[in-house]
Amino acid sequence: MKYFIDNLIEKIEVKNSRICVGLDPHLNLMPTSILDPELLKNIEANHREIAAAILEFNQEIITAVADHTAVVKPQMAFYEKLGTAGMEALWETIYYAREKGLLILLDGKRNDIGSTAKAYAEAYLNIDSGADSLTINPYLGRDGITPFLEDKTKGAFALLKTSNPSSGDIQDLKLANGKKVYEEVALFLGRTAEKYKGQSGYSNLAAVVGATYPRELAQLRTLTPSLFFLIPGYGAQGGGAEDVKAAFDKEGRGAVINSSRGINFAYRKDEYKEFGAKNFADAAALAAKKMKEDINSVLDL
């Protein structure tokens, strides 16, 4: 069986695209042709119709971006918010993306003690219907991480240096050895990752590093050569292609850059307004293509 990470890297190279398209269905940003704003006046009562609209939206986005990305990343909170109907839309979204040949990085940031982490892995990384990989939180240490890595065809992306403004509250605390917490977390993840390395030299244990901290990103690429990075924070959160360039190795491997709102809701931006809300998927396709080319343009490929 092929390692998850080798499969991901292969698909990235086939498409020559180092982007990841987030599927974060912000209800108040959806085109009215898909989601009738009247339904939002009572979300609880209309959760089935809203969940159905989300699925339709996702399917159109996935079809539109499938040529330009190897991987999509649904953010679980937006589906969990709509209860079981939302979770059904999530599973259908995963199924649809798999059919289109895309890999699925499920963004759930799950974490718990070993026996419970195993239950989460069984829930979301099962062979038949699950995602290909899941984001996790490393605060519990090694025995909260390894249960997500038992199946070599699946991967886990551990939070390392997150993109949000207050990520430094804990992650930037200064340690007695002169390092910061996130650096020591990086080394810890790097050690844990050794056992899960594929032929590519990268590991099924990957990490999340925000594009909003380009200095740390460059440093972490050098510090942990076997950790593949998921990089959120491009676009809406403020990061640009030059900010993420250092995340890639000399072969242009080692990272995918995520954009969610910037692609999903491109139709709302001045730059794409000629498309109109009804053609939101065409706007998303062009935004994904442009982002793919933007990232590639800063690499020496």
Place this chain on the structure above:
Amino acid sequence: MKYFIDNLIEKIEVKNSRICVGLDPHLNLMPTSILDPELLKNIEANHREIAAAILEFNQEIITAVADHTAVVKPQMAFYEKLGTAGMEALWETIYYAREKGLLILLDGKRNDIGSTAKAYAEAYLNIDSGADSLTINPYLGRDGITPFLEDKTKGAFALLKTSNPSSGDIQDLKLANGKKVYEEVALFLGRTAEKYKGQSGYSNLAAVVGATYPRELAQLRTLTPSLFFLIPGYGAQGGGAEDVKAAFDKEGRGAVINSSRGINFAYRKDEYKEFGAKNFADAAALAAKKMKEDINSVLDL
């Protein structure tokens, strides 16, 4: 509106019980009268029947322990594992426990950047059908925590020093100021908690500290007087009443001690075998009563 934490403390004192009953439906520990082991041969195909069995089991446990506890704690992973049918069983369990007058601490350890944390809060701490509180992971810092505290009638329990063997990998790293990471996380949570304090002096921002680390527990009680503690690790994980005594203040307030397997599956222990598997709920009631008395016996009440 009454603060979540004041409500919790009041219910604890009415019942004179400082325990929390975890609702962790381990499928292979369930009585055969509730769950036909044949169903487990194909969990995917039988997930609806299995979820229905879980709900029935939980309802019997809740009825049995309602006199002996103020709060129950469903561990989300065990429900998420069964897909949308499992999540329906979780929501029905929450509804049933509310009807019995119990508070619900939903153990999901959710965490994300601010806008997504808000979506999780909307998913699980909504006024009408949600839980009363949710466990969260503090690794993202302040803006990943405060969205869970916007509604004063709801609470959040942030991981602080977890009960698992490798909790020290990150939490025990030594800082430049001589403290360990978990101590600095405690002070950070204490500062964040100030704004959310109820009349009891405790805050709606609470913390999770494992019974398996009694020295750290005693130290944290002194370090952060406004943080109420959820203490897992009593019983199956090895902690005893003497280990958790220091978690309480002079009035016997400040903590609830959780047990899941030790109560849910008491019928499997030699001590309770006279009950038989069919009377698992009676065994659970007695185990909860004994645990309540065990904790109270070490306090000067």
